Amino acid sequence: MRNNTLQILAITAIGLASLTLTQCVIDPAVLAELEKASQANSQGSRPYYGQPYTVSVGQGAVTIMEGSRRVSTCYTASPNVENTRFISEQQQIVVKSRGNHGPATVQLFDTRTGRQEGRVMAYEIRGGFPAWATGMGE
Secondary structure, eight states: OHHHHHHHHHHHHHHHHHHHHHTTOOOHHHHHHHHHHHHHHHTSSSOOTTOOEEEEEETTEEEEEETTEEEEEEEOSSSEEEEEEEETTTTEEEEEEEOSSSOEEEEEEETTTOOEEEEEEGGGOBTTBSGGGTTOOO
16 A cells, blocks of 8 residues: 555656656747847837937926937026037036026036036136036126
């Protein structure tokens, strides 16, 4: 009786082991199809990182975009944005804004965070100082 029980256990163990091993086999043809489908989907409409930044100008704000993804929003000192320029390999942006009348303000922002890093009135820009505001003076 004991011998029969051991034989039944051995046969059952072999059957279970072979069943679990077959569940781990990867068919190379199926794997190739999955890789092709994955590559085709990665070229679709999904946003991907590494695109050049673009600017969307609004009333009193400049939104930094990477493809269709919003990176940050920079809030300007005045409501009318006149000019924008990326500097430092798109790590910073210079924004010139003014109200309906009066002097313009030139601001330096970090493009990733939208945090203001510098601010100067446009009429104060003289002789290339500050360097980041060059070309934005009056």
